[in-house]
Amino acid sequence: MPAAPANLADGSRAREWLVVKTVAPWIIAAVAAVVLVEASNAFLLLMIGTIVIYSISAIGLTWLMGRAGLVSIGNAAIMGVGAYITAIASAKPVISDFPIPILLSAVGGMVAGLIVGLPGLRIRGIYLAISTLALQYFVTFAGSEYEQLSGQPSGLVVTPLSIAGHTFLYGRGLVLILLAFLGLTVLLVRSVLRQGPGRMFGAIKESEIAAAAIGVNTTRWKLAAFVGSSAVIAVAGSLFAYYTEVVDSATFSLDFAITFIVIIIIGGMGSIPGAIVGAVIVVGLPHLLTMVTSSLPQAGIGQWLQSNVFYINEGLFGFLLLLVIIYQPDGLAAATQAWPGLRHLPPRLKRHRPTAGSRREPTVAPVTKCAAPAITAMPRPDQPESGDHRVQLAQIEGLAVTYRGGARAVDGLNMTIDRGAIVALLGRNGAGKTSTLRAISGFLPAERVRLEGSIRVAGHQLLGMTPVTASKWAMLVPETDKIFPSLTVEEHLRIRPGRPDADVQEQPFFAPLRNRWHQRAGLLSGGERQLLALAMAWQQRPRLLLVDEFSLGLAPVAIQRVAEVIRALRDDYGMSCLVVEQNVAAALQVADWVYLMEAGRITAEGPPDTVAAEALVGQSLLLQPEGGEP
Amino acid sequence: MSKELAEIIVGMLDLGSLYALVGIGFVILYRSTRVINFAQGAFMLLGAEIFGSLLVNAHWRWYLALACTLVALAAIGACVYGLFFRRLVGQELFVVVIATFGLNVVLETIVTIAWGPGIRNLPQILSQTPVLKAGNFDLASIDLFSIGMAVVGIGILELLLRKTRLGTQMRAVADEPILASQMGINIHRTSTVAWAIAALCAGGAGVMYSLRVALDPSAIPALGLLAIPAIFLGGMDSIPGALAGGFLLALAQNATTYFVGGLWSDVVAYGVLVVVLIVRPSGLFGSAEVARL
Numbered sequence: 001m002p003a004a005p006a007n008l009a010d011g012s013r014a015r016e017w018l019v020v021k022t023v024a025p026w027i028i029a030a031v032a033a034v035v036l037v038e039a040s041n042a043f044l045l046l047m048i049g050t051i052v053i054y055s056i057s058a059i060g061l062t063w064l065m066g067r068a069g070l071v072s073i074g075n076a077a078i079m080g081v082g083a084y085i086t087a088i089a090s091a092k093p094v095i096s097d098f099p100i101p102i103l104l105s106a107v108g109g110m111v112a113g114l115i116v117g118l119p120g121l122r123i124r125g126i127y128l129a130i131s132t133l134a135l136q137y138f139v140t141f142a143g144s145e146y147e148q149l150s151g152q153p154s155g156l157v158v159t160p161l162s163i164a165g166h167t168f169l170y171g172r173g174l175v176l177i178l179l180a181f182l183g184l185t186v187l188l189v190r191s192v193l194r195q196g197p198g199r200m201f202g203a204i205k206e207s208e209i210a211a212a213a214i215g216v217n218t219t220r221w222k223l224a225a226f227v228g229s230s231a232v233i234a235v236a237g238s239l240f241a242y243y244t245e246v247v248d249s250a251t252f253s254l255d256f257a258i259t260f261i262v263i264i265i266i267g268g269m270g271s272i273p274g275a276i277v278g279a280v281i282v283v284g285l286p287h288l289l290t291m292v293t294s295s296l297p298q299a300g301i302g303q304w305l306q307s308n309v310f311y312i313n314e315g316l317f318g319f320l321l322l323l324v325i326i327y328q329p330d331g332l333a334a335a336t337q338a339w340p341g342l343r344h345l346p347p348r349l350k351r352h353r354p355t356a357g358s359r360r361e362p363t364v365a366p367v368t369k370c371a372a373p374a375i376t377a378m379p380r381p382d383q384p385e386s387g388d389h390r391v392q393l394a395q396i397e398g399l400a401v402t403y404r405g406g407a408r409a410v411d412g413l414n415m416t417i418d419r420g421a422i423v424a425l426l427g428r429n430g431a432g433k434t435s436t437l438r439a440i441s442g443f444l445p446a447e448r449v450r451l452e453g454s455i456r457v458a459g460h461q462l463l464g465m466t467p468v469t470a471s472k473w474a475m476l477v478p479e480t481d482k483i484f485p486s487l488t489v490e491e492h493l494r495i496r497p498g499r500p501d502a503d504v505q506e507q508p509f510f511a512p513l514r515n516r517w518h519q520r521a522g523l524l525s526g527g528e529r530q531l532l533a534l535a536m537a538w539q540q541r542p543r544l545l546l547v548d549e550f551s552l553g554l555a556p557v558a559i560q561r562v563a564e565v566i567r568a569l570r571d572d573y574g575m576s577c578l579v580v581e582q583n584v585a586a587a588l589q590v591a592d593w594v595y596l597m598e599a600g601r602i603t604a605e606g607p608p609d610t611v612a613a614e615a616l617v618g619q620s621l622l623l624q625p626e627g628g629e630p
Numbered sequence: 631m632s633k634e635l636a637e638i639i640v641g642m643l644d645l646g647s648l649y650a651l652v653g654i655g656f657v658i659l660y661r662s663t664r665v666i667n668f669a670q671g672a673f674m675l676l677g678a679e680i681f682g683s684l685l686v687n688a689h690w691r692w693y694l695a696l697a698c699t700l701v702a703l704a705a706i707g708a709c710v711y712g713l714f715f716r717r718l719v720g721q722e723l724f725v726v727v728i729a730t731f732g733l734n735v736v737l738e739t740i741v742t743i744a745w746g747p748g749i750r751n752l753p754q755i756l757s758q759t760p761v762l763k764a765g766n767f768d769l770a771s772i773d774l775f776s777i778g779m780a781v782v783g784i785g786i787l788e789l790l791l792r793k794t795r796l797g798t799q800m801r802a803v804a805d806e807p808i809l810a811s812q813m814g815i816n817i818h819r820t821s822t823v824a825w826a827i828a829a830l831c832a833g834g835a836g837v838m839y840s841l842r843v844a845l846d847p848s849a850i851p852a853l854g855l856l857a858i859p860a861i862f863l864g865g866m867d868s869i870p871g872a873l874a875g876g877f878l879l880a881l882a883q884n885a886t887t888y889f890v891g892g893l894w895s896d897v898v899a900y901g902v903l904v905v906v907l908i909v910r911p912s913g914l915f916g917s918a919e920v921a922r923l
Contacts, residue, residue, distance in 0.1 A: 071724055122908060123908065126666060127911055129724070129727070130907065131907045133903075134907075138897065141897050255735065258728075258731045258732075265728070308743050311739055315738065315739025315740075315742075317735065318734070318736040318738075319732070321728065321735070322729060322736060325718065325728065325729045326717050326718065326729075441812075471812050475812070478809070485805055486805050486917075492802075495802055496813065496814050497795065540814065
């Protein structure tokens, strides 16, 4: 039995090592900071003090934005609240004793945070950010009014910090106190974020709806994030007041607020050490630039730099911001991707799920206008244009689709599509059907999804193409977002030069669109939208039309109509088509060849009538939790 | 109508034209790229400075200087997209918005280095004396210039969006960027045009302000920020909204200045913003889609 105690010892040693590993850097940093402060000259000391205060404020902001996912540009305003309260309290006899002004500032910050947080319960994302911008104006306005009223128009004078009879003026002692506050902030915020509350914030940031669904009181936790982080930020403002000894409304500008966003962007959103590193860079860089330029020769660019270094330093954080966002945006992206509404150019900005008609399977699938003669033939259907031997249009070999998280949606898929054929790809939800379509049409590479294998359409390798280039050969009609809601039908068909919309008007199968010619597409019914999307796709004359779930949300009559159009596009123009469906009956109305897909692979193929039975059985398995293969 | 009311209305028309012009550029940029641009103030300042230099230092005629300024601003706007924002397509909206803050700071820094931080007065090329009188309404040629510029600008842009293929493409990109690119629309082209228009409109508004008041490097960008509440009031994606929002906010601000005092006028603007955000985030004319951001 010697193994178990050894393991136990190993485990506790590992735990000890983990504790040392996480705690040691902080202790080393703290010691280093104290040593640095002791060794600094006055100039360096000034910088360190500023860095420490900015770090505290940035830690508050990174809690709010990075961890709870709530956007705010009200940082300067909250700091202003803390600074004003400290300035006022420090001048009053009873409440000027340490730490009362700082505590009052924290409480004031919490109240301000609550006020900002209340709209945050209703609005989110960038709207929330802009409402915090309003707070910025209110605080600076109230501050400057108070300065005027109290007869100190150039700023309120702060009575220096005094602890147990010892007054801390500008200098080493004050900076050490600031460092102590930074240490406290780090300990406090870390412990909050590492325990229960941190998980709540994380859940809300990931998905507010999901968090609410598992019983998280999102309202309470969002407000808590605002209140808690604002207390930290207001304390930073209070320390800032003691440090600068004057509180002026001009300090707490929008640029000041942006500075803190720059700090946490540079350091990586949500990271406490990152906030400190960001503060070091943002505060230190202008000083560094000044030092470097002053050592340059007094001529040419050196002279130019020297005379303009003040202005350059003023705008330096703007340059930093652009550089970081353009070249190193990942720190930010990780923090913001949780807000579904915040994606710029999102793939699904709007959902237009047709509401007309619910999803029902037609009991029979009568293919009334069946023009393809070869559906019943056991070998592949003959092509209208190529006579008796079939010509392959598309060959997909060994296609694998791996998403960023490592999930494999498609795993070695092989499939061929004959010229002039309508092929249906059937399978249950999550089988990888849509991923296959999106891989062919070039959407997945654009989303940084890993693709392997080969997709050849009409002799061209489509793997890795962008949707724009791929659309010459294979054009996708997506499941949602297939039309432009604010454009009229006519405008849809006139977007591109050289594609006469008259074409579409003459086509009998697009007849329903003619009555809607000057209406906004957002007002069309689900079936009409599908027709419009098909008309647009047809205008591009792709070799292969890819249609994702055309039956979704459509009434059986509408499904039949859309199916007729797909057939007509093939019969009249030889346009091959790959249809992805969950609705087997709908797919069977159009297809001459059927593939069944399961867990990223093709499990069966054949003409519709033979595969249909299997498919229908497969579909019924949807109801069972663990469906085995029949 | 009393003299005071007439003054408030004329003030509203002036300030409203300015907000409307800035707002149109904002809306067009927002609609075709989904960028909420906080650099409009810097574009205004750039326009005013370029115009001032051409007018005062190069002794150009004012209309030539104006035309050249607008062309320059359009070029600058296009460059801004080509250099920076083109690289941010597909980024989170918040990142892009923060980047426009950065752009604002950078442009203002460049202006300060190139032209200095001082306030300059431009020669009075348009008189402040009334040329049009109706009852108590006194409209000077500078008023007519401001209003005319806003009306003409908005008319041209509305025609561009409604009647040209480029305009249709821009609206299509605004609706569904990915579908639009699949349909063969060059998104970089429409975005470049949108940035050019946004900068051009803001530059025009900057010229408008510097002719009326002064070439003030701190007041002009501040005014650009005040256009934001106007835009939210009207609805971020609506051109008539930009118009209505601009004039309504200008009315509220002028009335506040008159009855309470000028200090409160900016506070009122942001008070309006907060109320709009809470009560009706899509603004007066905006589509509900916007409110879901």
